[in-house]
Amino acid sequence: MTSLFKLILVLTLCANAIAQTNSGSSTNGFKVEGYIQGMHDSTLVLAHWYGATSFIPKDTVRVNAQGYFSFEGDKPLPQGLYLVVPPSKRDIGLHLIITEQQRFSFKTDTANLIKNMKVSQSKENELFYAYQQQLGQFNEEAKTISLKNKAASPSADNTTAKVGLAQLTKRAEAYQAQFMKEHKGSFAVELFQATAEPTLPTAPKAANGRPDSNWVFNYYKAHYWDGYNWHDERMIRTPVLQTKLNRYIHELTVQNVDSLVKEADWLVGRAKASEVKSYIIWYITSQYERPKVVGTDGVFIHMAEKYWLTGVYPVSDPATLKTMRERVAILKPLQVGKAFPFFKASDTLQHPISLQNLKADYTVIFFYAPHCG
Incomplete structure (x- = not known):
């Protein structure tokens, strides 16, 4: 950062x-x-x-x-x-x-x-720990079943262990569903639902007869935020929002400017609590001022022009906005896909070179300092 x-x-x-x-x-x-x-x-x-x-x-x-x-x-x-x-x-x-x-x-x-x-x-903390304790108990039962299966002879049938684990999974899922239903509206349930992974239905078959992985990915991404409450500003004071943002932006979104800008605007638009909205704007902007993927600093330009320099993101320090304007002014002409800015250069014989007049499919420009070893 x-x-x-x-x-x-x-x-x-x-x-x-x-x-x-x-x-x-x-x-x-x-x-x-x-x-x-x-x-x-x-x-x-x-x-x-x-x-x-x-x-x-x-x-x-x-x-x-x-x-x-x-x-x-x-x-x-x-x-x-x-x-x-x-x-x-x-x-x-x-x-x-x-x-x-x-x-x-x-x-x-x-x-x-x-x-x-x-x-x-504290009812909230009673719920918070009761849920974790019960899941911990299910986990201990699963370990016991697995250890018994490992202790059996290598030739022994593991059907009993499989059946036991399947039954345990059903009990755990039933407990989770009942817990969420009974305590809906509590902040504890809100936290658990926000961190839950989307439940994937059976995927349709692709042309090769295997489950369609593209369908699975698109379904997962479309339902990634299903359990998150965009109206609750308390979520900013949990690790949930940043964790989900980081994965959604860096792993579930194609790292090109068009895709990233579309998702950034969608995320900002979803946020109903003002503090959450401000955090999303700040976080995405900070990730792309000096991005790890070449050519994605256009996201920074978009966030700066749409949210920072327009006052959507509240900044009271004029020096901060001045610095951001200067940064945008430097980066904007240098975006991938833009015509290279005009500048004067010469070859090793001091003959002038015009990039605009070069007739080549590709031109590679290498910037270096003569004093570098």
Whole structure:
């Protein structure tokens, strides 16, 4: 990420931090009491996600000798998915949902943070961990079936193991469907649905008699965002949006300007929450100012002209917009497919050369510095 876009992200985070102060409905601030068996005399940080790679700290506490601690503050926390991490910011897998209810407690064990988690007075976190614990139980059952099958003699029939795994899969799918139905409207379900992969129906056959892989790809891409709630700004404070954006843009979209611009505009148009819209604009622009694929910096030009320089993306710093205008002015004449700009050059005998007058199917221009070794 370039320094320009790092600066813009910092400014955006500062502006959002002010707005987020009032994003929780609690008027009594927050208080999250915790107990972690196996942890003592250490420091923990409560931070919310911003994208998939950034954490925004909100409180820091000391864990006492018995393993108890309490995060608390007078102002409500911005709602989203939080991490409890050591000062190194290493994700240890302890996540908490913060919504309207911001006064609750939990206890767990370093031996297995998820399996041993017990939450009080927070329905969202009770759901969040109950779901993960049940899926963990299904996973343990699957491992047991597989281990029993491996322990059998090599010549033994594995039909029993296959049947057992198939039945277990059906039970897991039934549990997931029932859980999502019973707790629809909760933020926990919203998170799980947003991360779920599209369910692929049986693909039609291609001319060679095999499943049509193009159909599978197009179906997957068309349903990739089905479970995502574009109206909920809390999703910006989870790793979900950036993770999905990254895959959709870099893996599911052809890396040429026309395809990328079409998808970028579609994504911006889908976002209904203003903060989500701003994040999408910022993220896509930052990916293509200095892209990894040659010839795709036209995406940066498009995003700058359509969203930044028109005020759709809020930028209060005139210097930032000035820098962006200058960058666009440099890049725009040099896009793939454009006529090469006129410039004066000469050959080794100092005879003038006009690129426009060269009669050749292809012309290769190599720029170098004479002092380079």
